[in-house]
Amino acid sequence: MTKWVYSFGDGLNEGRAEMRNLLGGKGANLAEMAANGLPVPPGFTITTEVCSAFYENGRKYPAELEAQVNEALRRVEQSMGLRFGDATAPLLVSVRSGARVSMPGMMDTVLNLGLNDETVEGLARSSGDARFAWDSYRRFIQMYGSVVMGVPHHHFEDVLEQFKRASRVEDDTAITAEQWRAIVADYRHLISTHAGTEFPTSPQDQLWGAIGAVFGSWMNPRANTYRKLHEIPASWGTAVNVQSMVFGNMGDDCATGVCFTRDPSTGENIFYGEYLINAQGEDVVAGIRTPQPMACARAEAGQHPMETTLPQAYAELLRVRSVLETHYKDMQDIEFTVQRNVLYILQTRSGKRTAAAALKIAIDMAREGLITQEDAIRRVPASSLDQLLHPTLDPKAERVQLTRGLPASPGAAAGAVVFSAEECEARAAKGEDVILVRIETSPEDVHGMHAARGVLTTRGGMTSHAAVVARGMGRVCVAGAGSIHVDYAAGTMTIGAHTIAQGEWITLDGGTGAVYLGRVPTIAPALSDDFNTLMGWADSVRRLGVRANAETPDDAATARRFGAEGIGLARTEHMFFGPDRIGLVRQMIIADDELVRQKAIAGLLPFQRDDFASLFRIMAGLPVTVRLLDPPLHEFLPHEEAEMAEVAQALGKSVEEVRARCAALAETNPMLGHRGCRLGLTSPEIYAMQVRALIQAAVIVEKELGKPIRPEIMIPLVATQAELATTRRAAEDEIARVLKEEGTNLNYYIGTMIELPRAAIQADKIAEYADFFSFGTNDLTQTTFGLSRDDAGSFLPYYVDNGLLPRDPFVSIDRDGVGALVRLGVERGRQTCPDLKLGICGEHGGDPDSIAFFEEVGLDYVSCSPFRVPVARLAAAQAALATRNRVGNPA
Numbered sequence: 001m002t003k004w005v006y007s008f009g010d011g012l013n014e015g016r017a018e019m020r021n022l023l024g025g026k027g028a029n030l031a032e033m034a035a036n037g038l039p040v041p042p043g044f045t046i047t048t049e050v051c052s053a054f055y056e057n058g059r060k061y062p063a064e065l066e067a068q069v070n071e072a073l074r075r076v077e078q079s080m081g082l083r084f085g086d087a088t089a090p091l092l093v094s095v096r097s098g099a100r101v102s103m104p105g106m107m108d109t110v111l112n113l114g115l116n117d118e119t120v121e122g123l124a125r126s127s128g129d130a131r132f133a134w135d136s137y138r139r140f141i142q143m144y145g146s147v148v149m150g151v152p153h154h155h156f157e158d159v160l161e162q163f164k165r166a167s168r169v170e171d172d173t174a175i176t177a178e179q180w181r182a183i184v185a186d187y188r189h190l191i192s193t194h195a196g197t198e199f200p201t202s203p204q205d206q207l208w209g210a211i212g213a214v215f216g217s218w219m220n221p222r223a224n225t226y227r228k229l230h231e232i233p234a235s236w237g238t239a240v241n242v243q244s245m246v247f248g249n250m251g252d253d254c255a256t257g258v259c260f261t262r263d264p265s266t267g268e269n270i271f272y273g274e275y276l277i278n279a280q281g282e283d284v285v286a287g288i289r290t291p292q293p294m295a296c297a298r299a300e301a302g303q304h305p306m307e308t309t310l311p312q313a314y315a316e317l318l319r320v321r322s323v324l325e326t327h328y329k330d331m332q333d334i335e336f337t338v339q340r341n342v343l344y345i346l347q348t349r350s351g352k353r354t355a356a357a358a359l360k361i362a363i364d365m366a367r368e369g370l371i372t373q374e375d376a377i378r379r380v381p382a383s384s385l386d387q388l389l390h391p392t393l394d395p396k397a398e399r400v401q402l403t404r405g406l407p408a409s410p411g412a413a414a415g416a417v418v419f420s421a422e423e424c425e426a427r428a429a430k431g432e433d434v435i436l437v438r439i440e441t442s443p444e445d446v447h448g449m450h451a452a453r454g455v456l457t458t459r460g461g462m463t464s465h466a467a468v469v470a471r472g473m474g475r476v477c478v479a480g481a482g483s484i485h486v487d488y489a490a491g492t493m494t495i496g497a498h499t500i501a502q503g504e505w506i507t508l509d510g511g512t513g514a515v516y517l518g519r520v521p522t523i524a525p526a527l528s529d530d531f532n533t534l535m536g537w538a539d540s541v542r543r544l545g546v547r548a549n550a551e552t553p554d555d556a557a558t559a560r561r562f563g564a565e566g567i568g569l570a571r572t573e574h575m576f577f578g579p580d581r582i583g584l585v586r587q588m589i590i591a592d593d594e595l596v597r598q599k600a601i602a603g604l605l606p607f608q609r610d611d612f613a614s615l616f617r618i619m620a621g622l623p624v625t626v627r628l629l630d631p632p633l634h635e636f637l638p639h640e641e642a643e644m645a646e647v648a649q650a651l652g653k654s655v656e657e658v659r660a661r662c663a664a665l666a667e668t669n670p671m672l673g674h675r676g677c678r679l680g681l682t683s684p685e686i687y688a689m690q691v692r693a694l695i696q697a698a699v700i701v702e703k704e705l706g707k708p709i710r711p712e713i714m715i716p717l718v719a720t721q722a723e724l725a726t727t728r729r730a731a732e733d734e735i736a737r738v739l740k741e742e743g744t745n746l747n748y749y750i751g752t753m754i755e756l757p758r759a760a761i762q763a764d765k766i767a768e769y770a771d772f773f774s775f776g777t778n779d780l781t782q783t784t785f786g787l788s789r790d791d792a793g794s795f796l797p798y799y800v801d802n803g804l805l806p807r808d809p810f811v812s813i814d815r816d817g818v819g820a821l822v823r824l825g826v827e828r829g830r831q832t833c834p835d836l837k838l839g840i841c842g843e844h845g846g847d848p849d850s851i852a853f854f855e856e857v858g859l860d861y862v863s864c865s866p867f868r869v870p871v872a873r874l875a876a877a878q879a880a881l882a883t884r885n886r887v888g889n890p891a
Contacts, residue, residue: 005069006044007044008030009042009244013031013034023048027047030043031045033345038324039342041246041346043241044243051240059212072242073242088122089122091245095213095214098240103232107220110210114207117201127250133177136247138183141184142156147210148209159190160172163182163186248338249278251278251340255310259275259333259334262351264331265353265407265471270295275292275336276292277309292304310341331351332349333350335348355388356388358379359388359534377534377881378878382878385531385874386474391522393509393520400517402517407512409510413433413453413454413475415434416433416502418502419438435506453475459480478513506518531870537877538877539563541877542880545839547841548564553615560619566861567615568863569863570625571627573631585600587600587650589637612693612697616701616702617705620707625839628690628691628714630717675717676718691713697711699744712772713750713751714751716755716776750769750770751771752773755775763832764828766829778842784814839863843865846871851875
């Protein structure tokens with residue numbers, strides 16, 4: 001019989017941390033903590049396999065599940081000395097989700113389950129506090145009604161707000177038991193009106209309703225969006241955790257809170273978190289009440305830190321902090337409840353953190369001896385390094401500060417104010433920079449937060465939904481800016497004398513919490529010592545080289561600053577579009593007189609030579625791979641009347657003649673037309689000019705620097721051995737002429753891009769004429785799939801969303817198809833030439849998952865955009881460590 005349910009707590013712990021795929025992260029950690037003697041309320045976990053079975057069988061449960069749940073529930077009753085549904089000593093439980101990876105706020109939770117009109121009286125008698133009992137009951141009805149029965153949450157809030165206004169009560173804690181009783185009646189009437197059915201009074205019905213709702217929430221829109229953003233497979237499913245309730249809302253010796261063993265924004269080794277006296281569950285992160293700091297050192301005037309209000313529980317929490325971090329060897333995010341001065345731990349998980357914090361925590365823990373240097377390399381997600389490159393505000397720039405909130409997620413961002421996630425997403429899709437402004441965010445806002453440059457909320461603390469999600473996404477966030485009044489209906493936000501309408505600009509400083517009027521200039525970030533340390537450790541273990549795709553001096557300088565080991569792709573066509581040379585390019589293309597054509601080409605040569613010389617100087621002896629002209633000529637042709645007139649005048653032709661020549665050069669499918677080496681073969685004078693300029697530049701800079709320059713000439717779009725053989729001979733002939741003229745020698749390399757399936761299949765023959773291959777996976781993906789990356793965006797999301805493709809193949813390499821061609825090209829190329837240098841220069845060169853594949857197939861280097869160089873360096877190190885472990889030779 002399949003085991004669907006695993007118990008934890010009170011000495012019976014059937015799970016462990018290694019079972020997170022089966023029990024989910026929460027369930028595995030609850031069992032692990034309980035096994036280590038930490039104060040975990042007992043409960044049980046329904047496995048992720050039930051979730052899979054639930055969806056595979058028309059939302060029906062396995063036959064044995066009900067009996068296993070009832071048996072596990074009896075064990076909890078025995079541990080607590082209470083009975084589920086008993087009117088005198090009722091056991092109440094929470095029902096929570098728990099996927100194998102943390103998805104904060106994306107799925108549903110129900111607290112205080114088991115209350116009805118009889119058990120609430122038993123809870124009042126057993127606790128000696130009727131107000132607490134009825135407060136717990138109204139919370140349960142509100143949560144169950146919203147989560148399970150589909151009544152919108154705001155309807156319950158409206159009932160409560162109306163009552164508080166009528167009773168002139170501001171704080172929920174001032175509402176009496178009798179008043180809560182009346183609100184409960186109103187809530188139940190609300191449910192029957194909106195849901196068309198009565199609130200269930202049977203605890204068993206409540207339990208199965210909540211279990212079904214949690215499993216159902218795995219496929220809700222916000223969870224689907226979150227999984228898509230974080231590339232979490234839907235097939236993983238979620239577990240359901242049923243746990244005995246402990247109460248932080250029984251009075252002033254009770255509390256609930258969220259804390260981190262280290263600062264999740266900066267990574268500092270300080271205890272960090274917030275709590276609320278006489279509160280429960282989601283109160284801390286919901287933004288309804290202002291949470292208080294944990295430690296006296298972080299408290300401001302008028303605040304009440306837990307260290308002084310609940311010293312016994314705080315001291316125990318410090319001990320738990322040390323135990324958990326030492327055990328898990330990572331920064332932990334802990335949820336806790338204090339019930340009558342007794343601490344209970346409800347959850348621990350590896351805490352979400354900013355990239356800067358991840359970096360510092362990894363470095364510090366390695367230096368503290370908690371983890372190894374190799375662990376530190378693995379610990380920092382390579383893609384998160386992008387966050388470290390966010391701009392910061394220019395300290396010299398003038399600014400008008402509107403207000404200050406909490407610095408919830410670092411960086412600086414400016415944009416147009418919008419007040420809804422939908423508007424945010426719509427404007428961002430048009431290329432606008434936007435700031436999402438909300439009173440408080442909810443999981444329904446996650447798609448807008450992802451589209452925004454930054455997020456601003458008027459409520460909530462450092463552990464609010466906005467703060468946690470923004471940090472995970474790398475978005476700038478200022479939370480809890482309470483002096484701002486947001487009017488959704490009017491589309492305005494008001495701070496003092498300033499009223500800002502939707503569409504007007506503000507600037508956020510996520511490092512200080514400041515909010516500024518208008519657009520404040522920013523500056524590039526300075527890389528920290530921790531960053532340089534981690535990069536040094538990564539470089540010491542990686543095998544793959546990392547180059548950059550760069551053709552401008554700025555790009556090349558940025559690449560060097562980020563540690564690039566050369567240029568893997570300099571696209572010469574980008575150099576042709578400069579305003580001082582595009583006219584010559586057009587004359588070269590359109591001219592039908594050979595002398596005029598040669599004159600235009602000769603005019604382009606010094607521009608190209610200077611371009612190449614700049615790159616050689618910046619790279620100072622590192623390899624520079626220059627791709628000869630690749631795109632079809634039609635891309636350079638004039639389109640506007642004024643442009644045609646300018647070319648006509650230069651060539652001594654009429655505008656009509658120029659227009660006719662442009663029409664003759666037009667192609668139906670130019671990306672599969674007269675481009676790449678085909679152009680070099682039919683117009684050899686263009687490639688000859690580029691090769692001459694390249695070699696002249698190398699000779700000049702080699703003399704200047706007194707060190708060898710390594711030009712690598714890359715011939716694009718080769719499909720046959722004959723194409724490369726012919727273009728190589730022509731290039732070598734031109735090189736020989738230049739070197740003879742200069743009276744010198746020079747080491748150079750000639751290779752090709754493998755970007756067509758035929759080239760990969762014929763790699764053994766093509767390698768006879770190549771010193772190197774560089775896989776152009778952008779075009780290889782297009783030609784393998786028969787897709788245009790410019791047009792496929794209209795339907796590729798459908799393919800990914802519906803499981804027809806695991807990921808966008810232009811973002812992460814398609815291992816089974818495009819990857820198979822790369823592997824074939826590697827194997828066949830090296831059969832002919834064992835020392836053949838192999839790289840990749842498509843956009844996949846900066847994608848960590850693709851880099852792992854390139855490590856597996858044995859490429860020598862990857863080349864990516866300059867700002868992705870740090871990502872590639874770290875990803876290459878992680879890939880090398882993973883490969884060592886797979887072959888049984890751990891680092």
